[in-house]
Amino acid sequence: MLLDDERFRRLESESAVTGRSVGSIVRAAIDLHFSTAGGGDARAAAARRLLDATAVPSAGVEPDWAESKAAVVAAGAVTLPSKD
Helix, strand or coil: CCCCHHHHHHHHHHHHHHCCCHHHHHHHHHHHHHHHHCHHHHHHHHHHHHHHHHCCCCCCCCCCHHHHHHHHHHCCCCCCCCCC
16 A cells, blocks of 8 residues: 555544554544545435334325324323413
């Protein structure tokens, strides 16, 4: 692996500060880069699953407030104030 002098000096400086070898720092940087580079697909899939799980099944039309309130109160979760 070839590095220009400035990059190698930065690695040596980091090595001196952290007490880690230059090779260890390079390996950690590679692991960090490649573990997150492909993570976009995984994050996008996770976001899609979350949105799918929380989507209102009524084709995007939100339920009436009175119906939502009645369902929450009937479940015994909380006592909600009246709309008025």
